[in-house]
Amino acid sequence: MTPNPGKRSRRPNLNGWLRPSNQGPVLPPDGGKIAWLQVLAMALVNFNNFGLVNSFGVFQAYYETTLLRTSSPSSIAIVGTLQGALLLIVGVVSGPLFDKGYFKPALVVASLGLVFALMMLSLSTQYYQVFLSQGLLLGICSGLLYIPSIALIPVYFKRRRGLALGLATGGGSIGGVIYPIIFRRLVVEVGFGWAVRVLGFIALVTLGTAVGLSKPIGVRIQRKLLEPSAFRDKAYVMFLFSAFFLLAAMFVPFFLATAYSIQHLHANAGLSFYLISIMNAAQFFGRLLPAWLADHRHRILGPETFQFAGEVFMGILGFAWVGVGSFGDFIPWVIFYGFFSGMTVTLPAVVLPHICPNLAVYGTRVGMLYACAGVGLLISTPVASALNASSGGFLGAQLWTGACCLVASLLFVVTGLEIRERRLRYEMGKRGKRGPRGREMDMNFFHWDMVFRIKEKL
Template sequence: MTIQSTTLAPRSIFHGWFVVAAAFAVMFVGFGSAYTFSVFLEPLQHDFGASRGSISLVFSIAGFLYFALGLVSGPLADRLGSRPLAVTGMILVAVGLAAASAARSLVEVYLAYGLGVGLGVGCAYVPAIGAVQRWFVRRRGFASGLAVSGIGLGTLAMPPLAALLIASVGWRGAYLALGVIALVIGGGLSLLIENDPKDRRLGPDGDPPREAASSTNNGGASMREAVRSSRFGGLYVSCLVCSFGAFIPFVHLVPYARDHGVAASSAVLLLGMIGAGSTAGRFFLGALADRMGRDRSLIMVLIGMALAMVIWAIAADVWTLTAFAFVYGVFYGGWVAVLPSVVMDYFGGRNVSGIIGILYTSVAFGTLVGPSAAGFAYDVNHSYALPILISAAANIVAALIVVAILARSGTPAIKSAKS
């Protein structure tokens, strides 16, 4: 009996935290590389003689693919495991960035960056974040927030690094260097991802396996049941509406600041402020959601994103833009952290990666339209005012949709905190 107890004892460090660290690395490298795009916008526009709308479409294609591909990568992760998909995704990101460095036309940038980064992040993102959900129950919001804080820290660190690389080796050399980082850091650490604590004779949160038998991770809705539910429908429409404006700052904040006389070095740091706020939001709002209710927290962060957009609409100097960037980052980070946990609360762990993947197709369509539409709106009006205000309104609508679907289901918003 003593020998058996020793065999089943969990490690001093619960392996779920290694899974969180691996997912963090995937987010840091994948999204960090993607969100450097605003730094590359002016060099690409200059070299290829293209409009802001045309250049913005590069990011929109990548964004569409990395959210839409979750429709395929999520179910594959549920069947094959998350690790092979995450490793493959990081390799694709590296190849796409390296190919973009050699592009000789804007079409080649579309193909290299759009397809490489888009397919790569799409292959890795949903499997990585889905794996984290299975390893935790009591601290799921915190663990999910910690994992996706890689996006925030990537946004904080990678744009200034990209700007430094562009200044020293040009935009082509910068893309090549980012590709090497993606391969070494993202590809290497993604090897730590594992799908299920049962494979290590553990339960969620490090509990003994026999205690895990009653865990919500062991069951859940089928894909068909989830997609046909009113809750899923509400989440889908909410995400679709929100995402039309959610990614506009990542593409257009730097050129907006430059249009208002902000120095290039300071404008790049604004993206870092989004990253800093995003990191704080993922940590603190993810943990707060475990206490106050994850679906209630989802409503709160959507309203917060709308209020931040109002700040952007009136911003005309570096200090106001800095305030916008940080506040927006906090609530955007909270949105990204809380949403997968809400899905897990509602539908269980049996098909969580696949359900998240289907849900994120809504974000894909919004990302495809939003940043490029904002760029074309600027080309026509030489102003970002209209897309910013529409984005603020869209977030309010998204919050109201979640309120309505919760009221229709008749479930108290704080129930998820007790799951």
């Protein structure tokens, strides 16, 4: 039977799916059903990648007392920091993949790899097995998911970019609330293997839904893994150093809070395991509220102000951790630290467009930024644990957290001042009050306003 040339085949075209998207460049739709579905999809992605990283504290406590009790705490911490570091460092690869239009293939492959890593972890009984499955494979797959998940949102949003990014990344905090509770309950009732398998099945369903909902738009420019011109931008370079020190401290309490509560405060183990969920619940609001406020373009309270304030308060809380002497005191400390950590881990994606020449290189620059931060995360808890061993107790981790966060805030001052200058200059230009470099800003910072055109159909 001769096929009808007027009819399009309904069979899936695998070759077409594997090729990068070749749509025309678009102006951010800035809302609408499809745009908000992308927020939901990316929230489900972050539910699994950052959600699992934020949950490592319960794994750390379980490994120390049960599965890997012959291994040192610093050795166990390397698993979690490697997982978190690769989540960020692999962005050097996944960012350019997003720029080149390979978002969908990377999402599918990384999702399947993440589920496979959890299934392999459920079979692990030795340290090297946990290291390979949870630290290495899970970290690589999380990294392939993370940077594209936050790079997609600015393509769809402009005015509400902060709110959209807050909601999308907030999925990581929700995952950090749910996963520790499920793991803690099931590991007691059905054992470690089936507890982790259930996490794998949850990841399969949520990531499968994200794949079905996601719809990348826009033509992508062929980019290298690194953008050398970025290193000539003083504000961006200082942002890199600030991110390194910030992430060298941020996750230390997430990894050690449960162990600190049990070993130092002598609190009930069952209650201590819920500290990670409490911290992540507070982090959700820290991700959402400042990002939403940043959308209102206040002259003073811009995203750079919230970023700087969050880093300062985290440093203060790090030193205040030394004075925590009871479980009752520790709970409010955990809530405040979770809130400000959510602020500082989300806002870089909101801040970065202000020092990015155009959105065509946004994915690459985000990847470079988070790769630098990932190196800091890699050394964070192992260094803090080593300092604990030399100082006794948890004093080393407490001082390390406070010092690194304050150094990060000082480095960010240079970036923050430059961002504010560019942001205000652009906003003055939009109102017709252009400064001496207003025209340059229109052609630079928001160059994509003129480059990206509205699609006829989404």
